[in-house]
Amino acid sequence: MNLRSLLVMGTVAVCAHQVQAKDLILGVSEGTSGGTDHARVLLKYGGLAKVLSGALKTNVNVVFVREFAQLEEGMETGRLDLALARPSDFPARGLRNYGYQYVATAKPDGQCFITIPKNSPIKSLAEIKGKKIVMPEKISYMTKFCAAELRNNGIDINKEAVTYVREQEAVSFYITNGFGQVGALASYSGAAKKWVKEGGQVLHKSVTQPFFPLIAEKSFDKAAIASMQRALLDLPNSAEGQAVLKSIGIEGFDTGSEAKLRQLLDWLGCKGGECVAAQK
Incomplete structure (x- = not known):
């Protein structure tokens, strides 16, 4: 339609x-x-x-x-x-x-929140290399957003063990239940707000x-x-x-x-209609 x-x-x-x-x-x-x-x-x-x-x-x-x-x-x-x-x-x-x-x-x-379980030994963003990372589905904006933030901090998600899930609530579920060690959530999402409210750890907050x-x-x-x-x-x-x-x-x-909105696509790594930061 x-x-x-x-x-x-x-x-x-x-x-x-x-x-x-x-x-x-x-x-x-x-x-x-x-x-x-x-x-x-x-x-x-x-x-x-x-x-x-x-x-x-x-x-x-x-x-x-x-x-x-x-x-x-x-x-x-x-x-x-x-x-x-x-x-x-x-x-x-x-x-x-x-x-x-x-x-x-x-x-x-908006921001990307990099989340970890309450009892996680991870103390810095650099330590997530080699860990099991859970993100929203690969084509989603927030995955592109988080991939760009991690890229700028020296972490290429294409070289990491990443599990992609359909809903952001599933990210929290995976992390809470031990199916992943690191999660990525949109700061404005209900999942992120619930995570923070319930005392979940936010290891890193991206640029806005x-x-x-x-x-x-x-x-x-x-x-x-x-x-x-x-x-x-x-x-x-x-x-x-x-x-x-x-x-x-x-x-x-x-x-x-x-100005910031006009620069967003370049920051994400978008060329034409594609955002290559989250692609393999």
């Missing part, structure tokens, strides 16, 4: 009156998060769409983009006027490949990288971009704005991370 079909089937307007003839589409991708459907996304991001509607003086409609292929197509064709998406390498490609413009990223930034970027199609003028940025930065200053942030599950928005 393409984006046009999604729009016909499920898009709803979140602003009551229309000022311009053309409604705008905000495509939302939550990556491979399970248990999400179109109705929940509309509820979760409806408040944000309303804020953007006010800033742009026109309706902004939310569309749930379930598949990465749809997200790529939506950016390539320009059908998505706005995209709020994770993993962050997709918006980064929107900037690099399809002429999209930076608007903001979510707070806090932009999380959940919001980008805008190339036809937006500078005034429109600035208006959206002002509205997003103002969210913590009102009860209504705080409710929007709580619904999304973030602390706020950052409008100063454009």
Whole structure:
């Protein structure tokens, strides 16, 4: 199913009156998060769409983009006027490949957590060489992220004994139950938050990288971009704005991370559409 079909089937307007003839589409991708459907996304991001509607003086409609292929197509064709998406390498490609413009990223930034069991004798990152490492599936953004961080610290995962699992919760399960000695988790994942809450060890925290970027199609003028940025930065200053942030599950928005987002693909080791850091 393409984006046009999604729009016909499920898009709803979140602003009551229309000022311009053309409604705008905000495509939302939550990556491979399970248990999400179109109705929940509309509820979760409806408040944000309303804020953007006010800033742009026109309706902004939310569309749930379930598949990465749809997200790529939506950016390539320009059908998505706005995209709020994770993993962050997709918006980064929107900037690099399809002429999209930076608007903001979510707070806090993302990190790779290198985890070890509570009783582990490992004391430094260098000591994970030769150990059994557990990571999310090989094609996942976080595995590319963690591979790049380890690469910059002298560890090539292609030369290590790595087990790839489908879900980040499985990483924690493997480490806790002795099927691996070292794990890799996204700092913003439920698995990482649970790991920390339950007293699990985080051996190493990576450099931070932009999380959940919001980008805008190339036809937006500078005034429109600035208006959206002002509205997003103002969210913590009102009860209504705080409710929007709580619904999304973030602390706020950052409008100063454009350079970092534009450098993300190079940091990951991405050439064209591929990220070679996690490939064998």
